[in-house]
Amino acid sequence: MSDMISEYLADKDEKWHQPFLKLYQTIDEHIPNGFAFQLQYGMPSYVVPLSTFPDGYHCEKDTPLPFLSIAAQKRHIAVYHMGIYADDDLLSWFEAEYPKHMSTKLNMGKSCIRFTNPKKIPYELLGELASKVTVEGWINRYTTSIR
Structure with missing residues (x-):
């Protein structure tokens, strides 16, 4: 486990540690090359580094373009995937695809997918979701539709 993940989980409820770690490992194995892993907005995140996209995020020009973040909240684990928003x-x-993997109702907002039961997280599906957008594809989508 990386130091960043250990530090992040240090003050989180123990029930979220293993599911969060498995989620992180799943996404890390599937996310396309070119995304950088860092802490962004207080969450472990995958971003487009400024060296790849110097324009950065429109809200904060010196901030790498966010793509996917994971969080252990008080009542759930969350995956923030900007691609499904855009x-x-x-x-x-x-x-x-979600109902093919889970019998529970999908709990999500615009970019946030929430899992309230640590035993009911569709890791395989989330890995596949993480793999579907390349850095180039995300930059293109961002520059043409989000801006």
Whole structure:
């Protein structure tokens, strides 16, 4: 386990430690090359580094472009995936695939997918979701539709 993950989990409820670690490992194994792993907005995150996209995030020019973050909250584990917020086709794919992996109702906001039961997290599906957008694809989507 990386020092960043250990430090992040230090003040989190023990029930979230193993599921969070498994989620991190799953995403890390599947995310396309080019995304950088760092702490962003207080969460372990995958971002487009400024060396790849010097324009940065429109809200904060000196901030790497966010893509995917994971968080252990008080009542749930969250995956913040900017791609499902920006790409209707990706969102539709995820919403159609979710019931094939889980019997629980999908609990999500615009970019946030929440899991309140640490034993019911579709790791395989989340790994596949993480793999679906490349750095180049995310930059293109961001520059054409988010801005």
